Amino acid sequence: MYRSLLPVRALVSAYLDRNPGERQALAGLLTALDADSDPTDRSTLPGHITCGAVVIDRDLRVLHIGHRASGLLLTPGGHVxxxxxxxxxxxxREVEEETGIPPGALTVTSAFRDGPIDIDVRPIDAGEPAHQHYDFRFVFQLAADTAPELVLRPEEVTGAVWLPFDEVTSPTLRAKLTASGLDGTITPLNASAIIHDGQGRYLLHLRDANKPWIWEPGAWSLLGGGREPQDSTLGDTVRRELREEAGLTVEDLRxxxxxxxxxxxxxxxxxQVFTGLWRGDPSALPLTEGVLLAWMHPEKFPFLTMPPSTRELLERHAxxxxxxGSAGTTGGGASAGAPPGTVPHVVGVHLYLERDGQVLLGLRHPDSAYGGGSWHALAGHCEAESATACLVREANEEAGLVIDPGDLELVHTVHLVDRPGDPPRIQLFFRAxxxxxxxxxxxxxxxxxxQWWGAQDLPSPIVPYTRAAIEGIRTGRPYTETGWPH
Known part of the structure; x- marks a missing residue:
């Protein structure tokens, strides 16, 4: 049933570390884990694993259901x-099937987030060969102040009742809940960081797309993660996660x-979400998890694959x-602190992607501010980032392509002025x-x-300097000048 029993062994091992006096009582389970058969399969004898949900409300009461087959008052649960x-x-699954409470109405607790609070051994002999159930009981708290309306499964459940800890029907569970220290408070279990530069940009993390077991695979998210035993506070958690995931230190996280x-x-x-200022180059960080770190402006958020809750959070912060603040250029054109007469140049980056003698071009939207209705290379403007970091970001944002900066090679530069009075531009073309x-x-x-186009049969209309750059690349010419007065 399970591809591997390693997760089950890990749960049992951690449980026995917390409850070493129960090793003898769970000897049969330990033997089953070492056997060839699958202890999570209900046909496995003389014993197999079942699972239960210990659902607790804000008043520290535990949900019990009347079990029709046994006539007992039990917590929801059943076979794997x-x-x-x-x-x-x-x-x-069992608590939703038996009571109608969906997973989204529940949250795990910080004390029992990683394993069962109790593993009960129950003999079963009614109507089937005698065997044992090793019942793994997981704790969940109601996420809201009041319980959702129960929808009981009548063929299995005769009714439901909420009982305080000292009236829980299972003696082992009752003892553990009474000693648990749970007080009904829901505390954050994870910590994330909104990192911004004070100039309207946000540092976002593109998560791996082909890891379905992680949270939000393939989505843009905040850096952060779960609290570990060594973390005294969630502030410690977020600082550790920033270091581990990206080698990033942010001095004033709040x-x-x-x-x-x-x-x-x-x-x-x-x-718990923290926020802090940072103005570095994401491409220089040693990313250890995920695909990409990049600066993003809020206007990009609607076009990114991103959880709605993350988008709403970032838009609220923005x-x-x-x-x-002080970064950037002055409104009049000269860079702050630059020598008199200096005119800033806009730096653009372009992707030259070639496959079987064809190059990739995009058809600009007719209403685009630049090149509307024309074919153009994938391109973008540099922000406070390196040219290769900018192109990596733009390739992912615009076309979903993933490129390593080390696979980019500068193959052509265009120095141009589009129209008299326009700011001069330096257009860099990189081959991937x-x-x-x-x-x-x-x-x-x-x-x-x-669309892929033959390098010798480029479409029309095409942005003129894009045509000039492609022709220059094909002939080995590294530089083009256009639009300048002579």
Whole structure:
């Protein structure tokens, strides 16, 4: 039923570390884990694993149901199914099937987030060969102040009641709950960081797309993670996660908000969000998890694959912290602190992607401010970042392509003025030696089509300097000047 019993062994090992006096009582379970048969399969004898949900409300009462087959008052639970990804998932499925409480109405506790509070051994002999149930009991708290309306399964359940800890029907569970220290308070279990530069940009993390077991695979998110035993506070958690995930240190992190997100198991996960200022180059950070770190402006958020809760959080922060401060250029054109007469140049980056003699071009939206209705290379403007970091970001934002900066090679430079009075521009064209992904329309308000064109048969209309750059690349000419008065 399970691809591996390693997760089950880990749960049992951690449980016995907390409850060493129960090793003898669980000897049969330990033997079953060492046997060839699957102890999570209900056909395995002389014993197999079942799972239960210990659902606690804010008044420290535990949900019990009348079990029709046995006539007993029990916590919800049952046998493991082949589709259950984890033992805790069995408990969540059973409580929803038997009482109608969905995973989204529940949250795990900080004390029992990683394993069962109790493993009960129950003999079963009614109507089937005598055997034992090793019942793994997982604790969940109601996420709201009041319980959702119960929808009981009549063929299995005769009724439901909420009982205080000292009236819980299972003696072993009752003892552990009484000694647990649970007080009904829901505390954040994870910590994340809104990192911004004070100029309207936000540092976002693109998570791995092909890891379905992680939270929000393939989405843009905040850096952060779960609290570990060595973390004295959630502030310690977020600082450790920033170091581990990106080698990043932010000096003045402050609490910003407590938010709820949906975890990988469907439960509600409370997160403490911190915020802090940083103005570095994301491409220089040693990213150890995920695909990419990049600066993003709020206007990009609607076009990014991102959990709605994260987008709403960032938009709220952006509304409360409008751009301002000392970074950037002055409004008149000369860079702050630059020598008199200096005129800043806009730096653009362009992707030269070649496949079987064809190059990738995008058709600009007719309403685009630049090049509307014309074919153009994938391109963007540099912010406070290196040119290669900018191009890596733009390739992912605009077309869903993943490129390593080390696979980029500068192959042409265009120095131009589009029209008299316009700011001069330096347009850098980079060839990607390797990339991952197939071009997608990620920003349909800017680009309406991606297409491969023969380098000798370029489409029309095409942005003139793009044509000049492609022709220069094909002939080995590294530089083009256009638009300058002679």
């Amino acid at each position: 199914e082949a589709t259950d990804g984890a033992l805790s998932a069995t408990a969540l 609490p910003y908000a407590a938010e709820d997100v949906t975890g990988t198991d469907g439960t509600r996960v409370p997160i 509304a409360e912290h409008p751009p301002g 030696r390797h990339w991952e992904g197939t071009p997608e329309l990620r920003e349909p308000d800017a680009c309406v089509a991606w």
